[in-house]
Amino acid sequence: MSELLLRTTSSLHESIREELLRRIRSGTYAPGSPIPSTSMLTQEFSVSPITIKRALRDLQAAGALVSVAGKGTYVKEQTRILRTLNVTAPLLDETKIQLISITREKISDPVMLAMDPPKGAMLCVRKIIFADGGPLMYDATYLSSDVDDEIVEEFGQRFVTAALNRHGIHLVNTDLIIDAAPATGKVEEVFAIPTGYPMLRRFYKLRTNDPEVTVFGVVQAPFDLLACSVSFPLKAAASTSASSKRVASKPKKRRASK
Template sequence: MLSEEFGVSPITVKRALRDLHSGGALVSVAGKGTYVKKQRRVWRELDVWMSSMDDAAIQLISITREKISDSTLRAFNPPEDVMLCVRKIIFADDEPFLYDATFLSSEVDGEIIDEFGQSYVTDALDRHDIHVITTDLIIEAAPAAGMVEEIFGIPTGYPMLRRLYKIQTSDPNITIFGIVQAPFDMLSCSISLPGNSKNTIVEPAK
C-alpha cells in the first residue's frame, strides 16, 4: 500500500492522486487502471506548416458541413456561411499531440475532399494546384473543453496552447480557417525574425 510505503494516511494518498490527475500527470483508462502519463514535448516553428512533420500520423475524426462557432476565429472575419470542417488528430510516436479543426469552402471538389482523410488539407490542395499564398496566425492559451479532454486524457480546464490560423490560397474562392490545439506542456513554438534593415551598418566607400 502506498500509505504504508510513504508513512501517510490513505486519505493523503487519495488527495495526492487526485491532484496529480487534475494536473494531467496521471491518466485513467476505464477497465485498466490509472497510469503515469507519458511526458513528451514537441518543438514547432510557427512559420512551418504541419505538412513538414514527416514522422507524424493522421487520424481523421470527421468531415462535416457547419458554420464556424468558435468566437476566437472572428478575429479573421470568417464567412458566416456553412463551411466544410475537417477534424483530425495528429500523432507522434503513437501518442496524440495535436488536434486540428480546419474550415474551408464547402464547394471544394469531391475528389479533393476524399484526400483529406489521409493528408493535411494544404497538401491535398497543393496536389491540385491550389497553393498557400499567405498565413496569418494567432497564438493563445485557453482552458481545455469538449473533445480535447478525451483525446489527450486531460481534465476540464487543463491549460492548452492554441494556434489559430487563416490561410489565403491561390484560388480566390478557397480560404482556410482553423485551430490547432495541444496541452501546454506538450507543444512549444519558435520563430526566427529577420534583422531590421534600419540597423544595418554600411561601411563607407574608400
C-alpha cells in the same frame, strides 16, 4: 501518519500533493510507472480518500500524473516536441493522420471569429495527428463548402493545405493567433486528460491564390506536449540601421565664408 503532515501547511491535500510531486521529481515514482492506489495512499498518510483524490486531481491538472480508466494513475512521461511555426512545411517525420469527421458547420469559436470568417456554414475537417505512437495534435480545419469533391477525398490522407497544393491552390499569406485555454470536449478523450487541463491552441487563417478558398482552423495540444518556435529575419533591419549610422557619422560640409 507520515512525517510530512507535521509540516505547517494550509491543508492536508496540499501537503500530500507536494510530497507526491517530490517523489516524482526524485524518481521514486518513475515516468510511465503507476503510483500507489488511493487506498494505499490513504493508509500511508492516515487521511480520507477524498483528501488523496484532491491531491491526485491537482497533480493531473498540473501535468504530472495521468489517469487511465480501469488501470490506475501513472506518472506522465514529460516529452515535449518543439515545432517551428511554418504551416507550409511537413510536421514531423513518421507523422500519421487519422480523419475523425468531415461535416458542414458554422465557425462559432470567439477567437476564430476575430479572423473574420464567413458567416455561413463551411466544410469542417477534423483530424488527429499522431507522432511517436501517440496523439500529438487535434486539428479542426474550415474551408469553403463548395470545394471540389476530388480534393475533399484527399483530406483523409493528407493535410488540407497539402491536398489544395496538389490541385494548384497555394498559400500566399498566413495569420496566426496563439493562446492557452482549458481542455473541453473531444480533446479530453483524444489525449486522455481531465476537463480543464491547459491546452496550447494555434488558430490560423490561410489565404490562397484562389480568392474563393480561404482556410481557417485551430490546432490544439496539451501544453506539456507541444511547444512552438518562430524566427524573424532581421538582416534587412540591421543593414538599414547600419546605413543610417554611417550617414549620421559623415561630417557636414561647411559653407565657404563670403
